[in-house]
Amino acid sequence: MATKASPKKTSPKVSPAAPRKRSAAGERGRGLSLSRERIAAAAMALVDREGLAALSTRRLGEELGCEAMSIYHHYPNKAHLMDALIDLMLGQAQVAMEPQWDWRERLRRAAHGFRAMALRHPAFFPFFAVHRLNTRAGVAYIDGIIGILREAGFSDREAATYFREIGYYLTGAALDETAGYAKGPSSAEPVSNETIAVHFKHLAAAAPYFQPAHFQATFETGLEILIAGIEHSRQGQD
Amino acid sequence: MATKASPKKTSPKVSPAAPRKRSAAGERGRGLSLSRERIAAAAMALVDREGLAALSTRRLGEELGCEAMSIYHHYPNKAHLMDALIDLMLGQAQVAMEPQWDWRERLRRAAHGFRAMALRHPAFFPFFAVHRLNTRAGVAYIDGIIGILREAGFSDREAATYFREIGYYLTGAALDETAGYAKGPSSAEPVSNETIAVHFKHLAAAAPYFQPAHFQATFETGLEILIAGIEHSRQGQD
DNA sequence: GCTCAAACCTTACAGCGTAAGCCTGATTTC
């Protein structure tokens, strides 16, 4: 089967001297070769630049200067690669905790770190949001946040409950702020501004405060309500 | 009229007596013919039954007893169909408001209605969550919630802010409760329970409270914190 | 120089959304 049995015995496809995109052949085992880290970084860069829909194995291979299937040598399938992107992203949510901060300040910083992470990769966050964090890094992150609450003196049950409630808020907020970036190639045409102005007065009046300029303030007041509410729940208890 | 007209006179492709799946030919213009409503309902049923990934035009056509392309006669593309599903779902979030309820009770009921809607179609909600509600029904729904806050005496700015904050919470909560249903065909293997027990003590201790049995209580306490916080913000203001 | 495994490439396949065009039966019009 090794014999080509066709007139084009040597010239494979187009030009025999076609230069490899991957610079020189000798670099394969070197720094420029593929690796899990380089693949994940390129994938995230591609998503950041062109959106989630642009991330296909072929397109990513193009970006890396290799064929699509070469990626499968480092990740068994695309789902594993996506998990690596989630981990990559989650690493950017980490905030160094100063020892003098109390639990409220720690929660506040962690929350802002999470939001900053989402805003750094707005096109990827919607994917992040709908996938459970069950990688090791994800579990470690969750454990850390719960630890803040436990060290503050909350019970296991309280820590679990308040962790979730804050997580709900953070996920929803980041999703809302990044939703515009995630849309696929096409969707139905939106309702026109004129229609809103005529038929939906409440929304029309509130619309200015839905602009990105207000995102930060909205996020912060809601977060403070939650933290204050959590604190208050403990004071009312003991 | 019940004559099957079985031997197709032209016999185009394979077997001349191939019976149409769509029962009788005469039913085309009748109640069993396609319509936007029937297509959307079948699509939602399919997603409920087999998950988001199962919803393809071909599969849906199979479900409806027609070819995939027939759907395009009623929806210009799949994005429009998905928008119809969003509207269909959103209709189930509506709650009849009693006049004697104050704004807190109204918000509470609306929030529970939203959650119930998500839980009725857990496999579809993750799609719902990452798409903006810019259909007419979606805009009307938003307008209604903002109206509750405006009628309660909040300013446009406050109404916009609190609407969003509650929306963040609701989206995140519903997403978390439904996330397990949305996963595609395959994903990376999760972290084992033994690993969690050994390395992540806080999470292991909190794990019992992450079970579905606690979802409702967690949701409610968080919601009450938000509503109380919103109420408190007004009292501190005037 | 030979062997071998890792790293990468080629080919192929089933399934996706959908553009383009065809066919058919019911309704409308004369």
Next chain:
DNA sequence: GAAATCAGGCTTACGCTGTAAGGTTTGAGC
């Protein structure tokens, strides 16, 4: 009653997707 129109389907085909299967190159170790 016959012809014309047209909504409501069907068929085919195209470029895309993830990935299974197997072939080819490369450098290291002997």
